[in-house]
Amino acid sequence: MSTRNAIELAVSTVIFALRPEGEEAVxxxxxxxxxxxxxxxxxxxxxxxAEPAExxxxxxxxxxxxxxxxxxxxxxxLYAFGDPDRSPTGxxxxxxxxxxxxxxxxxxxVEDDNVRWFAADDLPDLAFDHxxxxxxxxxxxxxxxxxxxxxxxxxxxTFTLAELRRVHEIVLEKPLDPANFRRHIEASGVLVDTGxxxxxxxxxxxxLYRYDTTLQLADNGPLTPPKEPQ
Amino acid sequence: MSTRNAIELAVSTVIFALRPEGEEAVxxxxxxxxxxxxxxxxxxxxxxxAEPAExxxxxxxxxxxxxxxxxxxxxxxLYAFGDPDRSPTGxxxxxxxxxxxxxxxxxxxVEDDNVRWFAADDLPDLAFDHxxxxxxxxxxxxxxxxxxxxxxxxxxxTFTLAELRRVHEIVLEKPLDPANFRRHIEASGVLVDTGxxxxxxxxxxxxLYRYDTTLQLADNGPLTPPKEPQ
Numbered sequence: 001m002s003t004r005n006a007i008e009l010a011v012s013t014v015i016f017a018l019r020p021e022g023e024e025a026v027x028x029x030x031x032x033x034x035x036x037x038x039x040x041x042x043x044x045x046x047x048x049x050a051e052p053a054e055x056x057x058x059x060x061x062x063x064x065x066x067x068x069x070x071x072x073x074x075x076x077x078l079y080a081f082g083d084p085d086r087s088p089t090g091x092x093x094x095x096x097x098x099x100x101x102x103x104x105x106x107x108x109x110v111e112d113d114n115v116r117w118f119a120a121d122d123l124p125d126l127a128f129d130h131x132x133x134x135x136x137x138x139x140x141x142x143x144x145x146x147x148x149x150x151x152x153x154x155x156x157x158t159f160t161l162a163e164l165r166r167v168h169e170i171v172l173e174k175p176l177d178p179a180n181f182r183r184h185i186e187a188s189g190v191l192v193d194t195g196x197x198x199x200x201x202x203x204x205x206x207x208l209y210r211y212d213t214t215l216q217l218a219d220n221g222p223l224t225p226p227k228e229p230q
Numbered sequence: 231m232s233t234r235n236a237i238e239l240a241v242s243t244v245i246f247a248l249r250p251e252g253e254e255a256v257x258x259x260x261x262x263x264x265x266x267x268x269x270x271x272x273x274x275x276x277x278x279x280a281e282p283a284e285x286x287x288x289x290x291x292x293x294x295x296x297x298x299x300x301x302x303x304x305x306x307x308l309y310a311f312g313d314p315d316r317s318p319t320g321x322x323x324x325x326x327x328x329x330x331x332x333x334x335x336x337x338x339x340v341e342d343d344n345v346r347w348f349a350a351d352d353l354p355d356l357a358f359d360h361x362x363x364x365x366x367x368x369x370x371x372x373x374x375x376x377x378x379x380x381x382x383x384x385x386x387x388t389f390t391l392a393e394l395r396r397v398h399e400i401v402l403e404k405p406l407d408p409a410n411f412r413r414h415i416e417a418s419g420v421l422v423d424t425g426x427x428x429x430x431x432x433x434x435x436x437x438l439y440r441y442d443t444t445l446q447l448a449d450n451g452p453l454t455p456p457k458e459p460q
Contacts, residue, residue, distance in 0.1 A: 056312035082286035
């Protein structure tokens with residue numbers, strides 16, 4: 001039994017939000033400064049040891065909240081990282097989740113000397129293999145953004161088509177043609193016109209939309225697999 | 231530290247192969263009969279405790295070989311299953327892999343009273359949450375079959391278009407139009423005509439093809455992420 005106990009099981013989360021920076025929004029992730037060795041002083045993903053009484057997703061959401069005071073709009077398992085050399089002080093297997101936090105909430109999160117938001121594409125040298133983990137989470141986010149409705153979880157309940165397109169542009173790091181984007185989204189049938197427009201005195205105020213079903217605040221792993229292709 | 235040590239970390243693998251049954255091939259998985267409680271006598275996925283000195287994928291491949299005498303043509307992490315109630319005798323988190331084994335090798339595997347192949351869609355009531363795990367692995371296999379070249383790992387080095395189509399039909403459980411399938415595969419540009427034909431005295435022997443790159447005998451997780459969509 002000693003071999004089993006020699007492996008620590010940890011849970012960490014890559015948290016994405018769009019945060020304003022001047023006129024623009026930046027895809028950002030909160031990091032925690034390590035106060036202990038190994039890697040004391042370096043920034044790392046929020047997380048900690050797995051808890052026997054919680055599911056892995058519950059531990060991820062709890063650690064996320066304890067560290068950042070945020071609750072995710074979307075949470076999904078990313079990967080179990082288990083390279084034998086990823087920690088210098090012993091074997092640690094980390095089950096990593098990734099999460100999306102809504103824009104309007106991202107500013108409510110705690111930020112102090114030991115918790116700070118960083119631009120996802122401009123990170124310092126992180127503890128352990130956390131740079132690799134963030135790169136993989138970015139790849140997953142971008143892949144998923146192409147074919148599912150997760151942009152929702154980075155916006156508020158309602159949004160304009162221009163806001164939705166901008167989220168896609170920021171995450172995918174490429175400009176999207178407004179007319180093509182509108183056609184693509186309308187053809188997908190996932191948006192509902194709320195009948196409302198952006199408040200203000202403009203001549204032609206933009207319409208506000210919402211998604212027609214609520215995305216699950218949940219792991220979309222084996223317990224709720226996406227529909228099979230027909 | 232006691233909370234960490236109260237969680238066991240295991241590695242299991244869902245192994246798929248096409249095995250002949252009469253005239254037809256059947257998508258099959260090998261299972262192991264448990265000789266100890268919990269679930270003594272029930273069938274379960276091959277696996278065991280994680281080993282501190284091995285990566286998770288190495289442990290998966292080793293356990294797979296020790297149990298079935300097979301080596302996978304494809305191996306990928308599926309999911310970390312961590313429900314607190316999935317084992318009646320304590321908390322076990324299982325990092326599960328899924329593997330493909332080539333048809334011609336599947337018959338070389340060991341089979342005895344405690345290791346046996348089952349049709350993937352006709353399993354008994356398995357130990358732990360292993361029925362759920364197999365359902366999820368089947369969903370992943372079918373999803374992946376639609377857009378990548380993993381059928382390769384269920385066939386030999388070379389194959390006819392009819393054989394390749396038949397693999398897709400068996401895994402996807404639906405008939406595919408031969409002409410459409412041929413057009414789709416040719417348009418994808420992934421097949422190479424070997425210039426050879428099926429041996430034998432037929433008037434128009436079928437051509438033999440192979441894939442133009444070798445699939446990795448590896449986890450295609452974060453260390454070798456697929457290309458980003460452009």
